[in-house]
Amino acid sequence: MLEDEGLMKLKVREELKLKKQAYVQEEILTAAAALFAETGVRAVTIDDIASSLGYTKSVVYYYFKNKNQVLWEIFERIHEAWSQDMTSIMEKDLPPAELLGAMIRQHALNVMGRKAWTAIYFRDQAELTSDQQKIIVKRKREYDQLFKTVYTKGVEAGIFRDIPTPVIVSGIIGMANFTHAWFKDGRGLAPEEIANHYVEIILNGCRTA
Amino acid sequence: MLEDEGLMKLKVREELKLKKQAYVQEEILTAAAALFAETGVRAVTIDDIASSLGYTKSVVYYYFKNKNQVLWEIFERIHEAWSQDMTSIMEKDLPPAELLGAMIRQHALNVMGRKAWTAIYFRDQAELTSDQQKIIVKRKREYDQLFKTVYTKGVEAGIFRDIPTPVIVSGIIGMANFTHAWFKDGRGLAPEEIANHYVEIILNGCRTA
DNA sequence: AAATGAATTGACTGAGCGGTCAGAATTTTT
């Protein structure tokens, strides 16, 4: 029927439009993340973001409701990527030492692979609304919990020393996160080497004597 | 002579005035540091700082030239305190393992003892002028160098594994710094306990097998 | 070619904030 054809066309058009918009949105988010990471969210104007792409401010406002939405979408991207990486490692069902090693490696690689993200995630949380902050706090707790659970299993299996989990887990994450402040792509060691060093340090540091 | 007496009086008066002013200045710096740490320098207005002490904006401008000076003085305080603590440990001339342990402990305690300072020092550097930033970068290098030198000595003495110094030193500092984000005074473990755990983790993690 | 709708522009508003300044209040000195 003609009605159906019309509907189909509308759907296809709609999809194309959304795809195009999604592309520009990602473009803007990437540019924004780079700028945010450099000088902090508060110091970056919408104009800065737009003109770094050759756009005008109004273009950004055409694709995003406001500055907060730009920031929040970045936080969402970070969470999605990181939590997916981590859960896919957990699914492998490795023994505690190997598993913890793989998790540390993955986290460190994530940080070095996207330094901008880490800078924003751990520095500019205060720029979010309090509702958004609550969500982030919850997600961080869940993320930490993955590490804590694995570590506790290792302690129970007698292969890890009984260090309080907040201490060891925050230590691991702090160590890895800090790479965002000094690691330079292409200069010196490769991310994999650095990550492996941290795995070694932690595993040796926690192993029962 | 009368002239001398007059000069003396002027000097004493001058000193008193400076002492009084210094007191208010420190008061303002402390309040500012607390607010800066909470939400970031950019998000804090001079009005916020002033009214958190029951003053008006103009009072702050009476004691400080501008916002940048307030921030810079905080950076100066941090550097003074930290570098003094660290050099006084170096002077004890301990063997590498003990020395590195003491340094890690001191750094961790410094961070937990003044969480606000760490937050500002590592997050709000971009708010400084580029000249000031250069100074900070240099100081950080020097600070790192203290750790690197000790670690290298330990490697040469055969007691530490040969991990590239930027990796191990940044790892240590990152681990300790991150406490500022999760450590709560009075809740859970005491700073000394936490610091000792990190000392253990690192020393065990680096010791030659 | 006309019509429809998506994308873009640029001028504008209003609020917030850093910083100034003339003078008022307070304290100290003589």
Add this chain to the structure above:
DNA sequence: AAAAATTCTGACCGCTCAGTCAATTCATTT
């Protein structure tokens, strides 16, 4: 008590910037 020095006040200026909006350009469909 007067003079001098200090601390403090509050109104004000200029600028930046988030966000709006009517109008225009561009692309697509019929």
